[in-house]
Amino acid sequence: MVNITSISTASLPQLGPLMALLLMLAGCSSSTSIQLDTNFPPVLAEPRPISAAIVFEARFSNYSAEPNQYTSMAIGNAQVELFKNAFTGLFDPVEFVSAEEEIQGQPSLVIRPSVWEVQMSTPSENYLNVFEVWIKYNLEIKTADGEVLTTWFMPTYGKTPESSMGSKSAAIEKATITAIRDAGAKLHLDFYQIPALKNWLARDPQPYRQVTADAPGGVN
């Protein structure tokens, strides 16, 4: 045990190399904290005339992932913004609320996204020159009368090359942004291909009740 009070000011210069070594060792632990507040572009797509309410619960909009003990990623704000843009390109009209009780209209669908898991891989782990991020989402899709059509598992992926970023945190941030953007791409490719949703659309003409027959986009 070192008695700190016994160190005289004259000996401080001698502690310089020790302090430098300690600082270097502290740098080796390499903890990374990311706060994502990125803006995402609107989607370029014609929404279908289906009314929907999207429920962003607090644990989703404040979500912070800890894929390992050295990394934390606060992605709540970013994923809410991306999902708002993506769902605006899928449904018309669409309403965003933070709890089901707050829904104002009579949407045909109620969708509640949640994060199931976030994983990350660094070049020292994957032996590739890329940082990788996986975000696994679950989308609970319900009808207006509360019937759960499906809980759709939606994994997204982003990577960024090690060499193009100045630091580890910048590389992980870029990979995370790519993974969140991938959610928009995945939604627009596959959402209307979900078997349970396709069956529901085929059997139930109600989804179109809130829009006029000549609404833009029409029913595809």
Place this chain on the structure above:
Amino acid sequence: MKPIMQCANLLVIPLWLLVLLAGCGATTTIDQYRPSEQPIVITEGERIVLLGRRDAADYETDLAYIDCVSEKIQTAGIDVVDGQVFMDAIYPWFEPRTAPKGLVHLRQLLQQPQIRQQIDRQGLRYLVWLDGSTESQDTTGSISCAVGPGVGGCFGFAKWDKLSTYEAVVWDLHSLQEQGRLRVDSEGSSYLIGVVAPIPLLTPVKSDACNGMGNQLKSFFSTQ
């Protein structure tokens, strides 16, 4: 005879350095395919965009290389749209998951009126895909550094080879045809010599690949 030997001994070090420096030049090979010898004419208001392929599992075409090639092309007076601006304007259709891998998919994508309109609004005529990476290979030698009280230094020799391989494919967004294909391979060796201080002798392999690609792509196009 003795003075001649001394003179030869004195020349050994500069000669050795010259040989090393000569080794620092990269060898660049360019292959190209074009359906026509005539340059592609870019008229007033037409623009091009360069995008990096990002769908390979183990690498991504890095932004620094794309920016470098883009700057080379712009020196010919060609209006180049920023890749990120384009991808945002057309989101989510050019993300790694959704970007067209071939002309068949591009044609399907451009059947969507809102995507076609967005491309026309930006004045985009040509899309250039860049795909490739720079890899280090065959590292040999070793260098050791040590620090003691009042003294320190590095001793040894290390050598590594670098290989840059990049391919460019030019798509015409009006005719929806491929207008050319270009491949650049650039390789060279870099050295690190430890003589008290470490002396790096680096070969600019990626920079040479960028110069080769940029200059050759410039010759693809002519502006009116």
